[in-house]
Amino acid sequence: MKYSCFFILVVAALQSCLLAVNGCPNIVSRSEWGARSPSGSKFMSTPVDYFVVHHTAGASCSDISSCSSVMRGIQNYHMDSNGWWDIGYNFLIGGDGNVYEGRGWDTTGAHAGVAEYNTNSIGVSMMGEFSSSMPTQAALQALDDFVTCAITMGKLVPDVYAVLGHQDVKSTSCPGTLFYLDHVQQMTNYNGPSLEECIQ
Numbered sequence: 285m286k287y288s289c290f291f292i293l294v295v296a297a298l299q300s301c302l303l304a305v306n307g308c309p310n311i312v313s314r315s316e317w318g319a320r321s322p323s324g325s326k327f328m329s330t331p332v333d334y335f336v337v338h339h340t341a342g343a344s345c346s347d348i349s350s351c352s353s354v355m356r357g358i359q360n361y362h363m364d365s366n367g368w369w370d371i372g373y374n375f376l377i378g379g380d381g382n383v384y385e386g387r388g389w390d391t392t393g394a395h396a397g398v399a400e401y402n403t404n405s406i407g408v409s410m411m412g413e414f415s416s417s418m419p420t421q422a423a424l425q426a427l428d429d430f431v432t433c434a435i436t437m438g439k440l441v442p443d444v445y446a447v448l449g450h451q452d453v454k455s456t457s458c459p460g461t462l463f464y465l466d467h468v469q470q471m472t473n474y475n476g477p478s479l480e481e482c483i484q
């Protein structure tokens with residue numbers, strides 16, 4: 285009995301240690317959310333320089349079932365209406381605090397609207413509309429953790445990488461004013477235009 289308790293403690297300690305080292309939040313795979321196969325793809329060389337934050341400006345969700353449904357809807361829209369090869373973002377984050385795999389780490393996205401960023405960034409979108417409300421605390425934590433995860437995985441250049449909001453690279457209201465001001469601009473290594481540059 286004593287030995288089995290000790291074993292359980294060791295396993296639990298190892299698991300929490302691995303999570304801390306890896307720094308990655310839970311990632312729901314494409315097969316888990318029921319993704320269609322992409323109709324094409326273009327390899328993206330990593331590590332990339334940029335981490336671009338979006339919001340979907342659509343439905344929010346609060347568990348794996350509802351977030352998976354939102355994911356399938358976005359993928360259908362991007363493929364069937366926009367004519368893209370796949371869902372545009374590399375990853376998305378639900379109100380449940382899970383990260384949902386979009387195109388993944390090594391595939392060029394269709395999210396920034398600017399080729400030089402699509403080919404050199406991880407594009408991550410928060411599921412919901414955040415111009416006047418904030419994502420859940422779980423989603424915000426997952427976003428912050430996911431940057432660490434990207435660095436640990438060797439997908440984002442350490443130290444000199446830049447976090448940007450979509451509106452820092454293109455004229456758009458994305459990722460939503462409140463979320464952009466209250467969180468994205470406060471993230472480590474945020475490197476959008478300075479206030480001085482905006483005024484000029």
Ligand SMILES: [Zn+2]
Nearest residue numbers: 338339450458
């Ligand atoms: Zn966007």
